[in-house]
Amino acid sequence: MLQLITDRPLKYTILFLLIGVFGCKNEKQMNKLTEFRYSICEPLNPKIIEKGTIGKNEIISAFSSFPWKKYLEQMDKARESEIHYSPSIEIENKENKNGLAISAVGSPDNYEFYIFFKRPKMKKRFFGLSEKMDNQYVSDLRDQTKQDVLDCLNALINNDLNFLEQKFK
Template identity: 30%
Template sequence: MTYKYSICYPDKENIEYPTKLLGKEEVLDMAQNYPWIEQLKLSDSLTTKIYYSPSIDFTHIKDEHSFCLTAGMNKDRLEFSIWYNRPVKTKPLFGLLGEKIKLRVVDKWSFDKQTALKHLETFLNQDYKRIERIMTE
């Protein structure tokens, strides 16, 4: 399994799209060891425009499912929102035009780091039905 990724920084207008592809273990390592708190402190210290909350988005190369972790602070506690983007079948004009595949995102907020990383691992195991349940319950 191979993943591409992007990184959003509070102080940079442009999203970073590294060309290096990652395996499952590299994705987990990156998410675990990313300097989330340091990036949030940077965001708090900016006197100019804040462009993004600290975020990393991982996209599976073959099926285009993606999983984004976005960090924030809530009462001095690190929290994450998860943004899950997946292909969904739609039937435009009540099915008269057949079925089309569109990417749709669902987000959920207020995960602690351990839980967010556990959900990331579920995503990396390609248990998409479970991720869908987690994100929509």
């Protein structure tokens, strides 16, 4: 039996099969980790619009093609009582529930973004004597540029939670 394992072609075949079997399992796990859900808010629509599942390769495009300026123009022309939301898009990792909500504020020709980072986080209570998990913990950043948003979206897509935690300190 040992002689078979040291046989070079068989050894490489076994190695290839092992990589293939474990690689498929890991790839399936990675795909599961990178399933995202997204929704949008239109300023004059009182309902949040669930868009369903979005692939990680489609997220940047969804953000870039979102009609931020059009919705801000609608807000400029509408009465305050007709406005329900700022134009927004939310992306959430289905597996770990980390997500970003991005809203545009300002004038149609000069706007910025607010980024909200939602994730489960342990929170201290009673002067730090106990902790409780907050599954909907949210931090926000204001006055963000398009590049700031793209950096955060890429971190979410790549599950780079360290980057996001540092950015939202």
